[in-house]
Amino acid sequence: MNRRTMLIPLAVLVMYVVAAVFAPLLAPDDPNAVTLARRLLPPGGGHLLGTDALGRDVLSRVIFGTRISLLVAAGAVLTGGVFGVAVGVIAGWRGGRIGAVIMRLVDVVLSVPFFLLAILVVAVLGPSLLNVVVCLALVRWPRYARVAHSATLQARGRGFVTAATATGAPAWWIVLRHVLPEVLPVAIVVGTLELGLMVIYEASLSFLGLGVQPPTASWGSILSDGQQYIASAWWLAAFPGIALFVLVLAANLLGDAARDRLDPAKRTEIPKARRGTRRQARRQPA
Amino acid sequence: MTELLDIEDLRVDFGTGREAVRGVDLRVGRGETVAVVGESGCGKSLTALALLGLAPDGARVSGSARLDGAELVGLGERELRGIRGDRVSIIFQDPMSSLNPTTRVGTQIAEMLAIHTPMRRSARFRAAVELMESVGITDAPERARQMPHELSGGMRQRVMISMALAARPDLLIADEPTTALDVTVQAQVLALLRERTRDTAVLFITHDMGVVAEIADRVAVMYAGRVVETGTVREVLEKPQHPYTAALLRSVPDPDRPVSGELPSIPGQVPAVGEVVEGCPFSPRCPRADDACTTAPVLEAGVACWHPHTDAQTEAGAEDAR
Numbered sequence: 001m002n003r004r005t006m007l008i009p010l011a012v013l014v015m016y017v018v019a020a021v022f023a024p025l026l027a028p029d030d031p032n033a034v035t036l037a038r039r040l041l042p043p044g045g046g047h048l049l050g051t052d053a054l055g056r057d058v059l060s061r062v063i064f065g066t067r068i069s070l071l072v073a074a075g076a077v078l079t080g081g082v083f084g085v086a087v088g089v090i091a092g093w094r095g096g097r098i099g100a101v102i103m104r105l106v107d108v109v110l111s112v113p114f115f116l117l118a119i120l121v122v123a124v125l126g127p128s129l130l131n132v133v134v135c136l137a138l139v140r141w142p143r144y145a146r147v148a149h150s151a152t153l154q155a156r157g158r159g160f161v162t163a164a165t166a167t168g169a170p171a172w173w174i175v176l177r178h179v180l181p182e183v184l185p186v187a188i189v190v191g192t193l194e195l196g197l198m199v200i201y202e203a204s205l206s207f208l209g210l211g212v213q214p215p216t217a218s219w220g221s222i223l224s225d226g227q228q229y230i231a232s233a234w235w236l237a238a239f240p241g242i243a244l245f246v247l248v249l250a251a252n253l254l255g256d257a258a259r260d261r262l263d264p265a266k267r268t269e270i271p272k273a274r275r276g277t278r279r280q281a282r283r284q285p286a
Numbered sequence: 287m288t289e290l291l292d293i294e295d296l297r298v299d300f301g302t303g304r305e306a307v308r309g310v311d312l313r314v315g316r317g318e319t320v321a322v323v324g325e326s327g328c329g330k331s332l333t334a335l336a337l338l339g340l341a342p343d344g345a346r347v348s349g350s351a352r353l354d355g356a357e358l359v360g361l362g363e364r365e366l367r368g369i370r371g372d373r374v375s376i377i378f379q380d381p382m383s384s385l386n387p388t389t390r391v392g393t394q395i396a397e398m399l400a401i402h403t404p405m406r407r408s409a410r411f412r413a414a415v416e417l418m419e420s421v422g423i424t425d426a427p428e429r430a431r432q433m434p435h436e437l438s439g440g441m442r443q444r445v446m447i448s449m450a451l452a453a454r455p456d457l458l459i460a461d462e463p464t465t466a467l468d469v470t471v472q473a474q475v476l477a478l479l480r481e482r483t484r485d486t487a488v489l490f491i492t493h494d495m496g497v498v499a500e501i502a503d504r505v506a507v508m509y510a511g512r513v514v515e516t517g518t519v520r521e522v523l524e525k526p527q528h529p530y531t532a533a534l535l536r537s538v539p540d541p542d543r544p545v546s547g548e549l550p551s552i553p554g555q556v557p558a559v560g561e562v563v564e565g566c567p568f569s570p571r572c573p574r575a576d577d578a579c580t581t582a583p584v585l586e587a588g589v590a591c592w593h594p595h596t597d598a599q600t601e602a603g604a605e606d607a608r
Contacts, residue, residue: 095343159383166338166378167398167449168371169361177397178386 006257012081012250016133029057031064032215040233049125050235052225058235061217062243068218069247072129076136077191085187086140088148093156114139122210131189136201140194147186157183176222185262191257194202196248203244219244290312290487291457296330296349298341304560305334308511311585314457319488321502323495325556329489329511338374339366371548372402375450380460381442383436390446392430396399400454417448421478440471444478451482459489464497476500495538499523510557517553517588527594530568
């Protein structure tokens with residue numbers, strides 16, 4: 001993906017952020033205003049995307065739902081990312097038995113089924129926005145820990161790390177100054193790719209009633225409400241579904257682009273110089 | 287008076303008896319430059335790294351290395367940190383990989399100063415520029431703001447030298463500091479090192495006999511993780527006693543006497559790390575080996591060999607080689 005095509009998912013993502021931030025201005029109605037007289041109206045007319053079983057405006061609810069999706073996804077990526085990177089770097093830097101024990105723990109956490117843990121967390125802490133973030137971070141930090149671990153091991157073998165050690169620099173300094181800058185780019189790539197997944201996970205939890213509680217609008221809960229009317233009122237499930245789909249697609253495309261840019265080994269684009277030689281080769285008679 | 291650095295029976299073991307350094311004995315006096323020569327894999331770099339506790343993970347260091355009478359082997363990270371860069375500095379072979387490619391060179395020197403001096407932040411960068419000037423970098427104020435890749439190899443090594451000498455260490459370890467450089471640049475860097483280390487002891491690791499003649503006061507020849515011969519530069523280069531040293535010197539081409547046919551080389555190979563060596567490690571490749579060589583010789587009177595070349599024999603051997 002080149003720079004220009006990378007702009008499209010970026011623009012889509014920015015659009016979602018704008019929708020989330022300015023939701024009260026953009027939404028035509030109060031997302032929670034119940035008007036039973038206007039229930040299950042099809043799209044068009046006074047309500048662009050129709051109304052749900054309680055007569056609430058679907059467009060307004062989808063716009064407000066963006067807030068929950070982005071907040072949870074960003075929160076989960078940040079908490080999980082920071083914690084995972086810290087664990088991975090420590091394990092990689094210390095190495096030896098401590099590192100091995102930490103990384104086996106990471107393997108254990110990775111093997112815990114996500115929804116089982118989610119149900120456990122909700123059962124213990126109760127369903128809330130914060131607990132959804134905690135739950136997602138708890139499940140996903142090992143991803144970051146793994147890549148941070150291998151990037152740290154790589155950085156540790158770099159000449160300038162040995163050189164810095166030889167100048168008598170303390171370990172924390174070397175880690176912050178020389179190791180972390182090598183680790184962060186990979187962690188950012190993982191974070192971008194995780195973003196889409198976190199959106200899906202949040203919607204799944206809310207769909208199951210383990211996430212944000214009604215009447216707060218979340219794509220997952222709108223979908224869940226609409227599920228009963230799927231045969232008669234398709235718009236209830238379709239629009240939050242489309243919003244979810246487009247956001248996840250944009251996040252994934254951006255993640256791929258970020259990986260391509262930061263990881264030369266996985267670069268899909270042919271470097272300019274080589275393109276030139278290929279053209280030259282083609283010009284030569286076969 | 288004790289020597290500045292006194293290494294005795296230093297061993298580096300990669301576990302289950304896989305020894306790469308098999309009992310090195312070496313002394314470096316104050317202000318003296320000692321060259322350690324040997325083929326690749328003879329353990330010369332590892333010996334140097336072990337002194338500063340920089341041996342790779344999984345390596346066990348035993349024996350003794352005393353700096354000014356204080357033991358270095360077995361020190362904890364905290365104590366080592368007080369010695370590294372402050373009392374003992376090291377310059378590595380490749381200055382490009384020793385510098386962080388994402389940071390301006392001046393900043394990197396300033397960071398070194400932050401560790402070892404109480405200087406203020408604003409003073410550090412100025413001091414870094416002065417250090418760069420002291421190692422002969424022209425336009426130092428501009429150069430200090432450049433990235434490592436914008437500097438030439440020689441200049442990068444000058445930067446490393448300035449960092450290594452910034453805290454006025456007692457001992458400088460130079461691990462093949464000129465190997466990655468062009469020959470002309472090599473001569474300049476050697477001259478710089480010689481000039482800037484008049485009062486500093488230097489442990490100079492190299493495989494280049496020409497460099498040895500250029501810079502060292504004394505030489506230690508290493509083979510298979512041991513010192514097989516030591517002496518002053520004159521003694522060792524002109525009258526090598528150990529057959530290995532003699533063979534090594536013969537394999538250096540002489541520009542005044544172009545070689546006809548093949549370059550002289552030493553048959554066979556260095557024993558691999560961990561290979562069990564019984565007796566003299568050089569005996570399988572040695573033209574003088576006999577039954578006596580099945581027991582290991584000890585370093586006595588500057589040479590570890592049962593059948594060292596004496597003066598007359600060396601002359602004869604040299605004649606043969608011609």
